Amino acid sequence: xxxxxILLYAITLIYFALSERVKKFVWLLSIQGFMLFGIVxxxxxxxxxxxxxxxxxxxxxxxxxxxxxFLNKVRKHNKLKRIxxxxxPVFFSIIVVVISLIFSFLLSNSLNSDNIHTKxxxxxxxxxxxxxxxxxxxxxIFSHLVGYLIIxxxxxxxxxxxxxxxxxxxNLAILLDVLMGVLVLGVFINRIGDAFESTKIDKLSKxxx
Amino acid sequence: xxxLLLILISSLFFVGxxxxxxxxxxxxxxxxxxxxxxxxxxxxxxxxxxxxxxxxIFKIAPLAxxxxxxxxxxxxxxxxxxxxxxxxxxxxxxxxxLGIGKFMTIISAMDTGSxxxxxGANREALYSMLIEPAFFILVGSLALFTNNVSFHDLxxxxxxxxxxxxxxxxxxxxxxxYIAMVExxxxxxxxPKTHLELTMVHEVMILDNSGFDLGLIHxxxxxxxxxxxxxxxNFIISNSWAFxxxxxxxxxxxxxxxxxxxxxxxxxxxxxxxxNPQWIIMLSAISIVVFLxxxxxxxxxxxx
Numbered sequence: 001x002x003x004x005x006i007l008l009y010a011i012t013l014i015y016f017a018l019s020e021r022v023k024k025f026v027w028l029l030s031i032q033g034f035m036l037f038g039i040v041x042x043x044x045x046x047x048x049x050x051x052x053x054x055x056x057x058x059x060x061x062x063x064x065x066x067x068x069x070f071l072n073k074v075r076k077h078n079k080l081k082r083i084x085x086x087x088x089p090v091f092f093s094i095i096v097v098v099i100s101l102i103f104s105f106l107l108s109n110s111l112n113s114d115n116i117h118t119k120x121x122x123x124x125x126x127x128x129x130x131x132x133x134x135x136x137x138x139x140x141i142f143s144h145l146v147g148y149l150i151i152x153x154x155x156x157x158x159x160x161x162x163x164x165x166x167x168x169x170x171n172l173a174i175l176l177d178v179l180m181g182v183l184v185l186g187v188f189i190n191r192i193g194d195a196f197e198s199t200k201i202d203k204l205s206k207x208x209x
Numbered sequence: 210x211x212x213l214l215l216i217l218i219s220s221l222f223f224v225g226x227x228x229x230x231x232x233x234x235x236x237x238x239x240x241x242x243x244x245x246x247x248x249x250x251x252x253x254x255x256x257x258x259x260x261x262x263x264x265x266i267f268k269i270a271p272l273a274x275x276x277x278x279x280x281x282x283x284x285x286x287x288x289x290x291x292x293x294x295x296x297x298x299x300x301x302x303x304x305x306x307l308g309i310g311k312f313m314t315i316i317s318a319m320d321t322g323s324x325x326x327x328x329g330a331n332r333e334a335l336y337s338m339l340i341e342p343a344f345f346i347l348v349g350s351l352a353l354f355t356n357n358v359s360f361h362d363l364x365x366x367x368x369x370x371x372x373x374x375x376x377x378x379x380x381x382x383x384x385x386x387y388i389a390m391v392e393x394x395x396x397x398x399x400x401p402k403t404h405l406e407l408t409m410v411h412e413v414m415i416l417d418n419s420g421f422d423l424g425l426i427h428x429x430x431x432x433x434x435x436x437x438x439x440x441x442x443n444f445i446i447s448n449s450w451a452f453x454x455x456x457x458x459x460x461x462x463x464x465x466x467x468x469x470x471x472x473x474x475x476x477x478x479x480x481x482x483x484x485n486p487q488w489i490i491m492l493s494a495i496s497i498v499v500f501l502x503x504x505x506x507x508x509x510x511x512x513x
Contacts, residue, residue, distance in 0.1 A: 003505065007376045007498055014494045018487065090487040098494045105501050109510045119512040 005038035006123050009157075010101055013130050016150065017093040022080045025146045026071045032153050033064030039120070040160065058175055067149065067182055071142075074186045078193035080142055088137045100129040120161035127154030141192065141199050145185050152178045212287040212439065215456065219463040220428075220435035221246055226464065230471025245427065252424035260417055262322045270317030271422035277310035278429040278436075285439045286361040288446040288455035295361045300348045303360070304341070307392065310429065311337050318414035325406040329413035332482075336398060336410070339489040340391045346496035347384055350503035351377070364443040373506050378444050380499045384492050386469065389437035391489060393430055395470065398489070400479040408482065434470075438463040 012032050019025065037059035044051065086093070104125035108118035131151030135144050152174070159170045189199055196203050225242035232239045241247070259268065283293040284303045296302075311333065318330040352358050354377065355366040368374070391398050394411030406413050415426050442462035446455050480488055504510040 001372050003373050003502075004376050007373075007502055010498055010501075011380070011495060014491060014498070017494075018491045090484075091490060094487060094490050094494050098497050101501065102497070105504075105510055108512060114513070117513060122512065 001042040002039055002119065005035050005042065006119060009035040009039065009123050010126065013097050013101070013127060013150075014094065016130070016134065017097040018090060020086070020090065021082050022075050022142060023072075025143065026068045026075065029071070029146065029149055030064045030068040032150075033059050033062075033068075036063060036153060036156060039157070043120075043160065054172075058171060062175065062179060063153070067179070070182060070186055071145070074189055075142065077190050078142065078199050080140070080199065086137045087139060093133075093137065096133055097126075097130050100133070101126045104129065115162065117161045120157045124154045124157035124161055127151070127157065139201050141185075141189055141201055141204075144201075145182065145189065148185075149178070149182070210293060211290040212285055212292055213282060215287055215290075215459055216282050216285060216432070216435045216439050219438065219460065220431040223431050223434045223438065223463065223467050224427075226467035227471040227474065230468050231475045234472065234475040245431070249424045249427050252420055252427070255420035257418075257420040257422050260321060263317075263320050263417070266313075267317045267320045267417070268422075270313040270320075271418060271425045273313040274310040275425040275429045277306045277313070278432045281306045281310075282432055282436060284360055285436055286364055287439055287442060287459050288450065289365065289448040290455070291361050295359050297358045299359045300352075300363075301345075304344055307433070308337070308341075314414055314426075318417075321417045323417070325409075325413050326416060328407075329410055332410045332485075333394065333414060336391055336394075336485060336489060339486055340388055340492065343384055343489070343492040343496045344388055346493060346500050347381055350496070350500040351381070353500075353509075354503040354506060365448055367444070373502055376502050377499055377506075380495055380502075382441050382444055384495055384499070385437055385441050386466070387492050389434060389466075390470070390473070391492075392437070393433055396474040396477050397480050398485055401474075403479070408479075434467070435463065438466045441466060 009032060012028055012035060016025070016028055019028065037055065040055050040059060044055075088096075104122045107125065108122035111118055111121065128151050131147045131149075131154060134150055135147035138144060138147065155174060156171065159174065192204070193199050222242055224245040225240075228244065229239045229242055281303050284295065284299050286292045286295070315330040315334055318326040318333075348363075351363055351367070355363050357363045357366055387397070390396060395401060399410035399412070400408070401412055403409055403412065406416070415423065418426060439459070442459045445462055446458045450458070501510070505512060
């Protein structure tokens with residue numbers, strides 16, 4: 001069952017490459033949160049109440065509800081509707097995401113280590129690669145934030161892949177980091193939007209003392 | 210023989226159901242379920258009119274298109290009922306049979322010498338070319354998964370024994386539904402109800418066809434829908450089921466499939482022309498995920 005969610009997560013990456021609307025990015029992030037919940041939930045050997053509540057808060061509450069809700073607020077504040085500003089055509093983006101998926105699957109196939117759970121590693125690696133690519137091709141800081149969250153989801157899966165010792169503490173640290181990061185960046189984007197009436201990064205590069 | 214009969218019968222109702230669902234959603238008066246059949250009978254009673262600029266290609270193309278699709282029907286199995294023809298690698302033959310039909314319509318559209326029809330033919334060729342990897346990767350991964358290379362054996366050995374089967378099943382059905390839409394030039398790619406030649410794909414190619422030829426083209430389009438519906442039903446039907454259950458499941462699948470097409474057409478807007486290629490290549494990307502899943506199941510990729 002874990003595989004089902006892992007592969008569905010991979011499919012959400014393809015949809016990230018395909019979609020061009022900011023609203024859809026937020027939706028996809030929310031869906032990724034549910035996928036992460038599925039992956040973690042079915043990979044647990046035994047479930048005690050504390051773990052369950054922790055996972056529920058971390059994935060569903062924060063990743064699927066609070067962060068997308070906040071992002072939607074930022075989106076509405078800055079009147080972001082449709083992004084037409086990728087520097088690479090979507091056609092190539094889809095090919096890139098497919099290549100990164102195949103590459104990470106082959107890489108995890110060749111990693112014969114007992115310390116790494118390669119079934120999480122493959123999609124985590126693809127997610128991080130794609131997040132970086134996503135940031136590079138977009139010219140809007142809001143999309144940069146989305147890319148950052150994709151990378152973060154990848155890191156969450158990474159912690160599952162290598163986490164034989166206290167993954168919960170690692171996750172807790174990452175989680176607080178991300179939540180704060182999103183809040184601060186959201187406020188930051190709002191301020192930029194108010195000052196420049198646009199969130200394109202071209203304008204930011206013209207800043208001088 | 211049974212699968213052939215079932216596909217032929219279901220094809221009669223397929224477009225009727227689509228039209229009925231669309232009319233119901235738009236709160237119009239619903240036409241009879243056999244209205245498309247009556248339309249085609251009316252067309253058959255008419256003679257065909259040929260433009261003076263066209264050559265013999267234009268005259269034989271509808272017949273070639275229809276016969277290639279009719280031949281492709283013979284390869285489709287349903288559950289444990291074998292198709293009339295079956296040999297190893299028949300899915301390649303199947304895909305290129307449909308390809309020949311498409312090629313004939315494309316050159317017949319170009320034969321008329323109309324600029325609009327040339328443009329439509331251009332688009333149709335591009336979309337068919339882009340959808341081909343999706344179909345082959347999908348069927349190829351099923352072949353890898355079951356170790357069989359003919360449609361009949363391939364679907365006979367698809368088993369519901371692993372959790373990973375679900376992802377193969379769901380993704381394959383999703384991709385096949387949209388392949389059917391692209392092959393028939395329906396909603397997300399092309400709007401059959403559009404009135405502007407500039408934005409048409411398939412409809413503009415058959416503008417010059419009339420009477421008997423147009424009827425044949427319509428029937429080929431029903432058959433294509435029914436073929437893909439039958440392929441989808443094979444994912445749902447299990448061979449261990451009794452015969453009448455298989456037939457019922459086939460009928461149910463065709464009904465649901467046609468209703469889905471109707472709902473999609475009623476609620477979805479057509480993609481922008483420029484966005485179609487990337488949308489179609491996305492289907493290939495999903496097929497590659499299916500392929501990776503098949504690799505995991507067959508232990509070609511070992512994950513711990």
